[in-house]
Amino acid sequence: MLSLMRWRYQVVWLWTCWRSGLTSPHPKIRRPKGAGMSALLGYQGKRIVITGAASGMGQAAAHMLSELGAEVYALDIAPVTTSVHSALMMDMQDAASIEAGLQQLPDRVDALFNCAGVPSPPFSAEETVLINFCGMRYLTEKLLPRMTEGGAIASIASTAGMGWRNQLDSVKAFLALEPDFESARAWMVANPKVCADGYGFSKQCMIVYTMQRAAVLAGRGIRINAISPSPTASGFMDKLTGEGQMPTEAIDLFLPANGRYASGAEMAQPLVWLNSAMAEFVSGVNLPVDFGYCAEVFTGTRDNLLNIS
Template sequence: MGMVSGKTAIVTGSGAGIGRAAALRFAAEGAKVVVCDVDVEGGKETAAAIERQGGKAIFIEADVSRVQDVDALITRTVEAFGRLDCACNNAGIEGRIAPIVEQPIDNFDRIMAVNLRGTFLCLQAEIRQMLKNGGGAIVNLASVAGLIGFPGLAPYVASKHGVNGLTKNAALEYGKQGIRVNAVCPGGVDTRMLDSLARQSTGGEKTTREMMEPLHPIGRIGTPEEIAELIVWLCSDHASFVTGANIPIDGGFVAQ
């Protein structure tokens, strides 16, 4: 028996990176998985990988910044699997690096639309459905940038601080109705997003590892699979007394 056997889980932004690793881990631990992304090819690849490993998954294309897409995601999930027990709100973008006075407004708006509005819309729709089920567990993807500042990344930092705030509020509002809500705050993780930030920061002069590994006391960056382990654990009954937490998983980064 897996940690989430018999449960249904949605993972947004699961066409690659942490989202894909989380979707695969949910399936390995016995859940039926709804893979969601705007990247159709990547999302279908994730769902196919789950099926190849003997799991059960469907892919649903959705832009989490759009109310109608999020509502349709929940409707189609329930049509396919009958209920919603777990959700990982992972979809997010990093945008461009620039000081606040040089940040384009459209960059700020797009980051907030996906990272913060998207998480809010998903929380609304997921919680409505979980209330019908009698409970559930949600994990939001924040970041160490939701706990501290990073020069040049003000829109991203603001969005992830907002995700951590939403997490606390949702946990307080729905804990007595059987819904737990937590956030994970990864440090540097080997993903395309981190590669993009490294290229922007160094003008392509340093690799992601050259730039990021010295910043982590553990001496390396993390893997998507390590973050996925925490996500699935938080959605399992093993974490039944954990809610409202913003949990660093960062190789000691914010302990410095």
């Protein structure tokens, strides 16, 4: 009798799981696949704007989003070769170029991916801050009126910006400026020591900006997050190490314990997740995507070469 009852229970439970769409009788071990996973991410038919889409993480993200059924508007100063809904040229350190691009973007935007970025060297500290942060903020603020409840923003920061707490006063002073390029240039001229490391400062600003805007945008139901990647194989890295700008051995000091560079796709995946319906209660987060590099630093098992706090 007991065996019969157990058998009947299992049949009823499996039938219930089948009716509810689970691929496993236990919800914690279900494995959605194919269209099911696409539905969970919720990108089908969504209008997506992504910068830095010509290469690296941005290119990988643009490809993923197109595969997930999104209407992708890809922006870059270089030609975009990925198959997308629309590819536009945009120079992130030029307000006129950004304004021209804005005129070609849709009136409604569901998600923004800020992936454009350059290293310093070979770019100057000023150019790096203008492209990596000022252009990103300018575009973001211009697109926010086109976003409604459920909108999301995800940006690529860096482990190089994880020391933002040590420079918070300077970062907040920079963020307090009007979001235009002229004010930023004047401030950098007046504070050369603060932004001597243009790349690190630009990423510190991006992280703090993300955290500051989260509470304000929450009132509109809009989320904003960032990822901080460890060294990633990309055109960006080629520029950083090319022509003797920075020895590969120096970059290798920041590799995670798994001993390798990440791929662009391995960074695009968490970026796509952050802006998806699966992360609908996640905002104000700077997510280290570094295979435990920052965890080693935080716990004192690795030298704190980036002055992370």
